[in-house]
Amino acid sequence: xTPEALTGGFADAPVQSxxxxxxxxxxxxRPATIxxxxxxxxxxxxxxxxxxxxxxxxxATTPVHLAGDHDCPALRDWITFHCxxxxxxxxxxSFAVGRWEALQPVARFAIGQPDYPDRAATLIVEMPExxxxxxxxxxxxxxxxxxxxLPESAAFIANRGLFPLGFDCFLTxxxxxxxxxxxxxxxxx
Amino acid sequence: xxxxxxxxxxxxxxxxxxxxRAILKGVAVPGYQVPFASREMPMPYGWGTGGVQVTAxxxxxxxxxxxxxxxxxxxxxxxxxxxFFQRTAGVAVTEATTEATIIQTRHRIxxxxxxxxxxxxxxxxxxxxxxxxxxxxxxxxxxxxxEEYGLMHVKLYEDIARHGTIATAYDYPxxxxxxxxxxxxxIPKFDNPKLSDSPALQLFGAGREQRIYxxxxxxxxxxxxxxxxxxxxxxxPHDCDLCGAGESYLDEVITxxxxxxxxxxxxxxxxxxxxxxxxxxxxxxxxx
Amino acid sequence: MYVAVKGGERAIDSAHAWLAEERRGDLSxxxxxxxxxxxxxxxxxxxxxxEGSLYDPDLAALAIKQSRGDLxxxxxxxxxxxxxxxxxxxxxxxxxxxxxxxRRISATFKDLPGGQILGPTFDYTHRLLxxxxxxxxxxxxxxxxAPAGLAAVPRVTDFLNRDGMIETEARSDATxxxxxxxxxxxxxxxxxxxxxxxxxDEGFILSLAYSTQRxxxxxxxxxxxxxxxxxxxQMDIPELGFAVDIGEVELTECETVNQFKGxxxxxxxxxxxxxxxxxxxxxxxIAMSLVDRALRWKExxxxxxxxxxxxxxxxxxxxxxxxxxxxxxxxxxxHYVDFQSELELIRRLRADVFATQxxxx
Numbered sequence: 147x148t149p150e151a152l153t154g155g156f157a158d159a160p161v162q163s164x165x166x167x168x169x170x171x172x173x174x175x176r177p178a179t180i181x182x183x184x185x186x187x188x189x190x191x192x193x194x195x196x197x198x199x200x201x202x203x204x205x206a207t208t209p210v211h212l213a214g215d216h217d218c219p220a221l222r223d224w225i226t227f228h229c230x231x232x233x234x235x236x237x238x239x240s241f242a243v244g245r246w247e248a249l250q251p252v253a254r255f256a257i258g259q260p261d262y263p264d265r266a267a268t269l270i271v272e273m274p275e276x277x278x279x280x281x282x283x284x285x286x287x288x289x290x291x292x293x294x295x296l297p298e299s300a301a302f303i304a305n306r307g308l309f310p311l312g313f314d315c316f317l318t319x320x321x322x323x324x325x326x327x328x329x330x331x332x333x334x335x
Numbered sequence: 336x337x338x339x340x341x342x343x344x345x346x347x348x349x350x351x352x353x354x355x356r357a358i359l360k361g362v363a364v365p366g367y368q369v370p371f372a373s374r375e376m377p378m379p380y381g382w383g384t385g386g387v388q389v390t391a392x393x394x395x396x397x398x399x400x401x402x403x404x405x406x407x408x409x410x411x412x413x414x415x416x417x418x419f420f421q422r423t424a425g426v427a428v429t430e431a432t433t434e435a436t437i438i439q440t441r442h443r444i445x446x447x448x449x450x451x452x453x454x455x456x457x458x459x460x461x462x463x464x465x466x467x468x469x470x471x472x473x474x475x476x477x478x479x480x481x482e483e484y485g486l487m488h489v490k491l492y493e494d495i496a497r498h499g500t501i502a503t504a505y506d507y508p509x510x511x512x513x514x515x516x517x518x519x520x521x522i523p524k525f526d527n528p529k530l531s532d533s534p535a536l537q538l539f540g541a542g543r544e545q546r547i548y549x550x551x552x553x554x555x556x557x558x559x560x561x562x563x564x565x566x567x568x569x570x571x572p573h574d575c576d577l578c579g580a581g582e583s584y585l586d587e588v589i590t591x592x593x594x595x596x597x598x599x600x601x602x603x604x605x606x607x608x609x610x611x612x613x614x615x616x617x618x619x620x621x622x623x
Numbered sequence: 624m625y626v627a628v629k630g631g632e633r634a635i636d637s638a639h640a641w642l643a644e645e646r647r648g649d650l651s652x653x654x655x656x657x658x659x660x661x662x663x664x665x666x667x668x669x670x671x672x673x674e675g676s677l678y679d680p681d682l683a684a685l686a687i688k689q690s691r692g693d694l695x696x697x698x699x700x701x702x703x704x705x706x707x708x709x710x711x712x713x714x715x716x717x718x719x720x721x722x723x724x725x726r727r728i729s730a731t732f733k734d735l736p737g738g739q740i741l742g743p744t745f746d747y748t749h750r751l752l753x754x755x756x757x758x759x760x761x762x763x764x765x766x767x768x769a770p771a772g773l774a775a776v777p778r779v780t781d782f783l784n785r786d787g788m789i790e791t792e793a794r795s796d797a798t799x800x801x802x803x804x805x806x807x808x809x810x811x812x813x814x815x816x817x818x819x820x821x822x823x824d825e826g827f828i829l830s831l832a833y834s835t836q837r838x839x840x841x842x843x844x845x846x847x848x849x850x851x852x853x854x855x856x857q858m859d860i861p862e863l864g865f866a867v868d869i870g871e872v873e874l875t876e877c878e879t880v881n882q883f884k885g886x887x888x889x890x891x892x893x894x895x896x897x898x899x900x901x902x903x904x905x906x907x908x909i910a911m912s913l914v915d916r917a918l919r920w921k922e923x924x925x926x927x928x929x930x931x932x933x934x935x936x937x938x939x940x941x942x943x944x945x946x947x948x949x950x951x952x953x954x955x956x957x958h959y960v961d962f963q964s965e966l967e968l969i970r971r972l973r974a975d976v977f978a979t980q981x982x983x984x
C-alpha cells in the first residue's frame with residue numbers, strides 16, 4: 147500500500163458525509179439536476195465527486211467493482227484503506243465505478259430481484275463533463291421534462307423497461323454529480 | 336449545544352451509511368418498502384424510531400428542523416424528538432413550516448405548501464398497506480411483486496357495499512406511479528392529495544418494521560378508489576374557531592361537559608400564522 | 624378565549640424530575656447499590672443480559688436500578704446502549720462441552736459420566752416464605768459445592784449419537800446471520816431463529832413452549848441435558864495468528880431429546896431442540912429448546928398443524944419485548960388526528976343510516 151492511499155479521505159467524516167449524502171439524495175431525487183460534492187481528494191483517475199460518493203456510501207458490507215482504468219493499484223488501495231469495501235467482479239457489485247465504456251456491458255450488473263428490487267447495483271459513471279444538454283427525461287423527481295448529458299439513451303431506455311428492477315446511476319465529472327434512478331424515462335433522440 | 340459523548344446526529348457512521356443506501360434505493364423505486372437494519376434507538380419502538388433514524392441520516396449541521404405530531408409542534412412526543420436532535424446534532428429548530436429544511440411528522444402533512452429543497456420525514460407504524468388483509472410478510476411481498484392488489488380493492492368495495500362509502504378515514508392506501516400500493520402512514524385522508532406531485536421530497540421510516548420508502552418530488556400518487564365512488568378528501572364541516580380557516584384540517588376540542596365543543600386547526604403553525612396576519616374565527620381574539 | 628394546550632416541554636421536565644424522586648423513594652431507607660443488585664438479584668440481572676443481548680452484569684444491574692425493577696424497561700436501556708457500541712470482531716463459537724459446570728442434570732439417564740449436579744437450584748425447595756430473610760440475618764452457612772469443571776463432563780446427546788439414535792447436526796463454519804445488523808428475512812434459517820429466541824421475551828417463549836406441551840405442535844421433549852456454568856470466550860487475533868481468551872461468560876445450555884417416529888425424509892430417531900442463554904436462566908433455555916424444536920417441523924418433514932409455535936413468522940415477529948412494548952404503549956400517544964377522521968366518518972355513516980330510516984318511515 148502506498149502512502150498516498152492513506153490520504154485524501156474525509157477530515158470530519160460525520161459532517162462531510164452528511165453534506166455529501168444530502169447532495170447525492172438531491173441528485174437522485176431530482177434527476178438531471180447537477181450538484182457538487184467536496185471533501186475527498188482521491189487518486190487518479192477517480193473524480194472528486196465519485197470519491198466522495200464512495201466514502202459516503204461504501205463500507206465493508208458493500209462490494210465495489212472498479213471498471214477499466216479505475217481498476218488500478220492506487221485506487222484499490224485507497225478504497226480498501228478508507229472504506230474497507232471488498233473489490234469484486236461486476237456481477238457481485240453493489241457499487242461499480244468507471245467510465246461508461248468500461249462499465250459495458252451494463253447488463254452484467256445486479257438489477258434486484260422481483261421480490262427485492264432494492265438489491266440492485268448503483269453505477270457511478272465517470273463522465274468527461276456534465277451539462278444540461280442531452281436527452282429529455284421524465285418521471286419521478288422531474289417537474290415535466292428535464293435534460294441531461296447522458297453517455298447514451300438506449301441502455302437507459304432498456305433499464306427503464308425492467309422497472310421496478312434495474313440499476314441506478316450517479317453521473318460524475320470533477321466535483322459535479324447528477325442522479326439517474328431506474329425510474330427515469332429517457333426519450334430516444 | 337451538542338452532546339459530545341455521541342456521534343453527530345447520534346447514529347454511528349456505519350449505521351448512517353446503511354440507512355442512506357436504503358433511502359437512495361427507496362427514492363429509485365418510489366413506493367417500494369426497502370428493508371433496513373433498524374437500530375434500537377433511545378426512544379421506544381412505535382414512537383418514531385423509523386422517522387428519527389431517517390432524519391438522523393439526512394441531517395446536516397446547516398439544517399433547520401421542525402418536528403410535529405398530530406400537526407402540532409408542542410405535543411409531548413414532538414417536543415421530545417426535537418430535543419433529541421438539538422442535543423445530538425446541535426441543529427437549529429423552528430416551528431415555522433416555511434423556515435424548515437427537514438420536517439419530521441407523525442400523522443399530518445403541514446397545511447402550508449411545501450417547497451423544493453424541503454424534506455418531509457414521516458413516522459410510520461405499519462408500512463405494509465396489505466398487512467391487515469394478510470398478516471404474513473412472505474405473502475404480502477409476493478403480492479407486491481406480482482402487483483396482486485385485488486384484495487385491497489375487494490376490501491374497499493366491501494365497504495361500499497355495506498356502508499355506501501369507503502370506510503377508511505386515515506391511513507388511506509395510495510398507488511404510486513401506477514406501480515406500488517403504499518401506506519401513507521396514518522395521516523387523515525384529507526392530507527392524501529398533498530402526497531402527489533409535491534415539490535418536496537417525502538421519506539417514510541418504519542423502525543420496528545425495518546422499512547424505508549420514499550416519494551421523490553413530482554411523483555404521481557393516486558388514492559385508491561372506484562369510478563362510481565371517487566376518492567373524497569374530507570374534513571369536519573366547520574371553520575377553525577381561532578383563525579377562521581375553512582380549508583384546514585381541524586381538531587375537535589371538548590370545552591365543557593354540556594356538549595360544548597370547538598374546532599381548531601390541527602396545524603398549530605398554520606393557525607398561529609393566520610392569527611398573526613389578522614385572521615380570526617368564531618372564538619378568536621378578534622372575534623365577537 | 625381558548626388557548627391551545629401548551630407546555631409540553633415543561634411537562635416532560637417535571638415528569639422526569641418526579642420519576643427520579645420516585646425511583647429513589649423514601650430517603651430514610653438506604654439506597655440500593657449496583658453491586659447489591661448484581662450480587663443479590665442475580666437472576667434478574669441474568670434475564671436483562673439475555674434479553675438485552677449484552678453480557679455485562681454491572682450494566683444490567685445499573686439498568687435494573689434505573690428502571691425501578693421494571694425488567695423490560697431495563698432490557699430496553701441495555702439494548703439502546705448496546706447499539707452505540709463499536710464492534711471489534713466476532714468470537715469463536717464457545718465450547719460448552721468445556722463448561723465449568725455448577726449445575727448439570729439429565730432427565731433421560733439416571734446416572735452418567737460426569738454425574739448429576741444439582742447446583743444452586745430452586746427445584747426442591749419448599750416454596751414457603753422464609754421470614755428469616757425479612758430480618759437482616761447472618762450469612763448462610765457455606766454450602767458443600769461440587770468442584771466446578773474439574774471432571775470432564777461429556778454431553779448426553781453425544782452418547783445417543785454414538786449409537787445413531789439421535790439426529791446429527793451437521794457442523795458448519797458458515798457465519799450465522801445477525802438480526803441486529805441485517806433486517807429479518809422470512810423464511811429464516813435455524814441460526815437466525817435461535818438468535819431471535821435467545822433474546823426473546825422469557826414470558827412469550829415460555830408460553831409458546833407450554834402450548835407445545837399441551838398439544839399445539841407437540842414435540843415429546845425430554846431434557847436430555849441442562850448445564851449451567853462458565854465458558855471461555857476466545858477470539859482469533861489475526862496479528863498473532865492464534866486465538867486468545869478474552870474473558871468468560873456464564874451460560875445455560877439445554878438440549879432436549881425429542882421422540883420422533885420418522886417422516887417421509889427422515890428415519891425414526893430422536894431429534895434435538897436447543898437452547899442457549901446468558902446467565903443462569905434455565906426456564907428460558909428449556910423453553911427456547913422446545914420452541915426451537917417446534918419450529919423445525921419443515922426440515923424434519925413433519926406435519927404443520929397450524930400451531931402458533933410452528934409458525935416462524937408469528938414467533939419471530941412477536942418475540943421481542945422491546946418492540947412489543949414500544950408498539951403496544953404507543954397507542955397512548957396522541958391520536959387526535961386519526962380519531963377525528965374516524966369521528967367524522969362515524970357521524971356521516973350514522974347520519975346516512977338515520978336519513979334512510981326516516982325516508983322509509
